[in-house]
Amino acid sequence: MERLLRIVVPVTGPVSEWASGYAAGLGSWCAFVGEAIAWTFRRPFRLQIILQQMEFVGVKSTGIVALTAFFTGAVFALQAGNIYALFNVEIMVGATVALSLAREMAPVFAALMVTARACSAMAAELGTMRVTEQIDALTTMAIDPIQYLVVPRLWATTLMLPLLTMVFNVVGCIGGYVVGIYLLGIHDGPYLERLYYYLDGDDIIGGLVKSAFFGFAIAAVSCYQGFWSQGGAAGVGRATTRAVVISAVTVLILDYFLTTWILEFFTS
């Protein structure tokens, strides 16, 4: 038995340590999110800060989201067009691009772009405020830092990501149209007719619902990482990296489960 333990413990020890650390981190994140939700409904409501954050997350991300969307739609149309040409169904390119964008690519890519542009900045800003004691200063002034700093960022991202996803949908379709019509030489009549025929409102709404969940998740992850960062400038750097990596992975994992739920919900 002792010999067995001598072999097993060095292996299970670090694994159980990692698992308990991971569980503790997850628990702490859940408590953090719970506190942020509770503070949402308590006075004072900080509408001005929410609007500022909506401008930062939404308005200022529009350019980069539109640019990404155009080329995503364009490259997708190019690939689909070349494959569909083998079966003489090029007129399906528009519908394929629009459906893929609405259901998957627009919510996921918009969330990844917002993670890279806005959520990394959130983590860095809150992290810097933590290590320079600005968050503690808020607390000593009897202002709850979660209500003042986290709640506006959380809801601003949740509200703005669906709008950015819609921008992604529209601009992505334009990118697909430009490549499909002007480069691949598909007739615009059948191209658009197939697009309207196959694309339903439910597809777009499903994508927007998903993006709202993504917005909430990436803001919650990034704010948490920044809010509890420690260890000076290096610590802020580590927190920002963690925020981006965990947010991106969360979006992709969450995407699978939300898609399962949305397919079930919208097809029933």
Next chain:
Amino acid sequence: MIELIDLHKSFGTQRVLRGVNLTIPDGKITVILGPSGTGKTVLLRHIIRLVLPDRGTIRVDGVEMGKLKSQELNEFRKRFGMLFQQAALFDSLTVEENVAFPLVEHFKERDPVRVAATVRKKLELVGLAEAIHKMPSELSGGMRKRVGLARAIVLEPKIILYDEPTTGLDPITAAAIDNLILSMQKTFSVTSVIISHDVVSAFRVADQVAMLHDGCIVECGAPKDFQRSDHPVVREFLKAAHVVNGEVHR
């Protein structure tokens, strides 16, 4: 009155506070001395409940801090002002906005003209009225601390906590900060708690001096009594700072 009773605090395996007992009288300046890394900042943070003790009680004006609920605690914290070691000014706001921040946030004053007048008055008190439109990044260390002090007193708190107010400052600026602390004391009769390792500054301002060593308060008394202490750690600390009878001898 602030009472710290049998406070214990550990971070992981490191035991920082090992049963701190200290009474801080109303309207007086109490300086807690101790070498760097002895847990002075941790102790100060316990008073305003930025850190929770593992064991022990903190009572402020008879109210047990550990028993306050979130919103009661926020209300209670309005009695405090705190000057952080690096001032902790909000770097995206100007000096004026920093000082006005607690006023505006707590709706103490809604009229912008009155807010501006109060902010100017507090900045004049710390001698920095001319820096009102500057950003924190444009200020020196001493100026930042003075702005931090103006922000700490803008709600006219009953208790001010100072975290190493003179550390890293030149002797002239340090003396200016000491004079400010004394003038706050005279003007507003506040209870001041200062943590420091600056012995000269401590004897300049203190009504009561305490020594934190190895997680415990090993000596506490009036400055004159403190200097006569037989405790070996106190003797060594004073000797290292070249202080004899309150005078610096080198």
